[in-house]
Amino acid sequence: MTKKIVALPGDGIGKEIMDSTLKIMAEIMVQEELDFDIQAFPFGGAGIDQEGDPLPEKTLTACKDADAILLGAIGGPKWDAAPKRPEQGLLALRKALGLFANIRPISVPDAVIHLSPLKEKNVKGVDFIVVRELTGGIYFGEKKRETDQASDLCTYTKAEIQRIIRKAFEIARTRNKKVTSVDKANVLATSKLWRETAEEVAQEFPDCTLEHQLVDSAAMVMIQRPKDFDVLVTENLFGDILSDEASVIPGSLGMMPSASHSESGPSLYEPIHGSAPDIAGQDIANPMSMILSAAMMLRQSFGMEATAKRIERACDKVMAAGVLTKDLGGTAGTLEFTEAVIKELRI
Ligand code: NAD
Ligand code: IPM
Ligand code: MN
Secondary structure (H helix, E strand, C coil), rough: CEEEEEEEEEEEEEHHHHHHHHHHHHHHHHHHCCCEEECCCCCCCHHHHHCCCCHHHHHHHHHHHHHCEEEEEECCEEEECCCCCCCHHHHHHHHCCCCCEEEEEEEHHHHHHHHCCCHHHHHHCCCCEEEEECCHHHHCCCCECCCCEEEEEECCCCCHHHHHHHHHHHHHHHCEEEEEEECCCCCCHHHHHHHHHHHHHHCCCCCCEEEEEHHHHHHHHHHHHHHHEEEEEEEEHHHHHHHHHHHCCCCCCCCCCCCEECCCCEEEHHHEEEEECCCCCCCCCCCCHHHHHHHHHHHHHCHHHHHHHHHHHHEEEEEEHHCCCCHHCEEEHHHHHHHHHHHHHHH
16 A cells, blocks of 8 residues: 655755655665655745745645655754744644654664764663653743743643653563653652652553653763663653763764654654754765664554665665765765665665
8 A cells, every 4th residue: 555655854954864865765665666655845944935834734734644754854044033933843743743752762883883982882782762752841831031031831741741651661661671761850840740650650561660860960871871771761851952962872963863653643753963054055964864764664654674674784784884974984975875875775
């Protein structure tokens, strides 16, 4: 049966890495005779430019109707003063689709272990997942601005916490059965409720262990002993910050994919990084974050484990052969890396 995939290239390097990924998808579709209907729609700054809105109506309708969504990245200085910023489109899309569970895997391909800024013995074997709550917390609370005062309200309901903690345990069950819940329960009311709720939900998963870490200390442990983590679950803002920090372990944001899931309905797959205006348009962005997001889509939305693995292995092999983009100290361009992956997929 045809799978409907919506592609939202977005802005900056989003367009370049989406281009790469669609080339890889085209190759896979031919090789495996897959029936994917992939349609691109304007989103983010491109949505503002083309339709006057970062999340145009027809883009949202197409997303709701899709089997899965691939998103590049949005934002850039051009729209920083726009009445509605590209980022608002992204938050609105996550909310409209109920994408509460953002899965950000952290591992270090063997081929680039020596490139990590951290000590090799601490990096080899790192394999954990950040489960970031994505539709609640300070991102979505009431915002107020007066001339000399501003506030952002952070709210979590028990039900919102329960479902994300449950998701973390469900994932832990398929792995090393350890959940680390990260909060700021020594200060924040939302974190106190978070911690109590995590304890309650843990009773449903007696085969797993739960530990709590305060976010400031967790930020340190992540660099010092990243192998301590299996599944790290946390609220929206902490998850945003900690997952960018986690990208330092493999050595580049350009290798970091993610998946966002709702209770039911299409999932969305996107790199964790942004539109990288500093390198946009130069054919130097690392497309792996987007290619690996597509691999996550094949695995998690379509159950295509073998194909997902094939893509991941092809990327690893290409890197092992020394084809590296600039963020990893190499000289390969975005297209050159992409062509090398396609060549590897043909072997
Ligand atoms: P960024 O993630 O775009 O870039 C941070 C740094 O990482 C930059 O030096 C960039 O060159 C580098 N980088 C990121 N992706 C890379 C890749 N694939 N290959 C090589 N290098 C890469 O963060 P920023 O510069 O703070 O934000 C730029 C814009 O992106 C802002 O408008 C921000 O709001 C937006 N943003 C969007 C998303 C998203 O679309 N999901 C995520 C984060 C930030
Ligand atoms: C991310 C981004 C977004 C976030 C921004 C662009 C709204 O940083 O996906 O990590 O903070 O969630
Ligand atoms: Mn972020």
